[in-house]
Amino acid sequence: MNNILVPADARLLALRQEWLGVLMGERRLAENTIEAYERDTRQFLTFLCQHIARPASLGDIETLRPADIRAYLAYRRSRGSQARTLGRDLAGIRSFLRWLEKKGLANAAGVRAMRAPKQPRALPKPLKAEDALALAEAGTQLAEEPWVAARNAAVFCLLYGCGLRISEALGLTPEAFTRRSDSLRITGKGNKTRMVPLLPAALSAVEQYVALCPYHLPDEEPLFRGLRGKKLQPAIIQREMQALRGALGLSDTATPHALRHSFATHLLAAGGDLRTIQELLGHASLSTTQVYTGVDTTRLLEIYDRTHPSATHDQ
Structure with missing residues (x-):
């Protein structure tokens, strides 16, 4: 793994290389995991170089604040990274900082306090x-x-x-x-x-x-x-x-x-009322049923316009 393209000083690069070696040798992590951690920390150090306008040093790592991590995640999000990718990015950075902390070279409290971005809830696809x-x-x-x-x-x-x-x-x-x-x-x-x-x-x-x-x-x-x-x-x-x-x-x-999911989706497609479907499913909130059935705002307005007593209709 080549450190030449990583914008950091020699000491930080050497420590990062040592950490990757520990992951590979002592902890025997999968090659794909090590490659992901290498990429995660490389991307973070590249951002940090831009953030502080110079190559990153161990001192910069020691004084990292949660705001710096948040800025990095916001930067990655602005470039199209989704929640799952951001969570993985944070895992790699957290692993490196914890390793440095064990060696007495950094304080990982800030990154430990950071929560991974909320993952989108995966729902089963309805059957025909x-x-x-x-x-x-x-x-x-x-x-x-x-x-x-x-x-x-x-x-x-x-x-x-x-x-x-x-x-x-x-x-x-x-x-x-x-x-x-x-x-x-x-x-x-x-x-x-x-x-x-x-x-x-x-x-x-x-x-x-x-x-x-x-x-x-x-x-x-x-x-x-x-x-x-x-x-x-x-x-x-x-x-x-x-x-x-x-x-x-x-x-x-x-x-x-997916059969339960299909029950709700097919009822809605046949003109069922969203509130009634909520009650049948036993959902605590209507928003859960909305997500569960994949209802968008346009569909909600159509249901409202068709069923709500106060909805206005063109004459």
């Missing part, structure tokens, strides 16, 4: 309606045990047809389906309860599973069971989904959670 339906139907075909196939189909129907979280679906008891045949009382995050409509197709899938399940299902115990009769775990459903999407030729984005 026909793909979501195909997953539920295929669940009755691919498993070797008929009752397992029926179980999978019932779970997938509840995720897509009722918009449940996987933990909510697997937490249901037989009693939940005997109270009413047209809705489910769901206990979600924060122990909050909500009512969601139970589609006839989902109820039918559950009833088929119950009829085939070889285990006794007491009213107040988990409805969905694994092969040994214990409560079904999310990892099993995730694995079953993986097998199904492979058989159906669907992408890796076809996950159990």
Whole structure:
């Protein structure tokens, strides 16, 4: 790794080279990680040279302030770097300064206090309606045990047809389906309860599973069971989904959670009210539902104009 192109004095360059050697030799970090840390610190020292109008020295590193780090991140952001890249940049700088601190050559308190830029929340992509339906139907075909196939189909129907979280679906008891045949009382995050409509197709899938399940299902115990009769775990459903999407030729984005995401997106596309969808999903805030369904400002205004009593319409 060549130090010639790094604008810093000889001592700082030597220390940086020693640090990279430690990462490679003693800590045995992956080559890609070392290359990233080399690049991160090189870019930072290049910025620092411009920031202070001279090559950086160890003294400049010793007196770094959080404002200097923030200025660097702002500079990188202005050049198009996204939050994930900025977070990685900060990780490399932090590692170097911590190493210098252990040698008594710098104070890394400032960079330790810096939080990495907030990463954008990654959401699953919604499935096409026909793909979501195909997953539920295929669940009755691919498993070797008929009752397992029926179980999978019932779970997938509840995720897509009722918009449940996987933990909510697997937490249901037989009693939940005997109270009413047209809705489910769901206990979600924060122990909050909500009512969601139970589609006839989902109820039918559950009833088929119950009829085939070889285990006794007491009213107040988990409805969905694994092969040994214990409560079904999310990892099993995730694995079953993986097998199904492979058989159906669907992408890796076809996950159990993507079915819940599809429930909301398809409802909105069909003209559903955003506030109602929020309640069905159990979201605490409307903004969460907006992000969850990918609604932009134009779409929100259209919904408002169509549904809100005080909205004005051209005559």
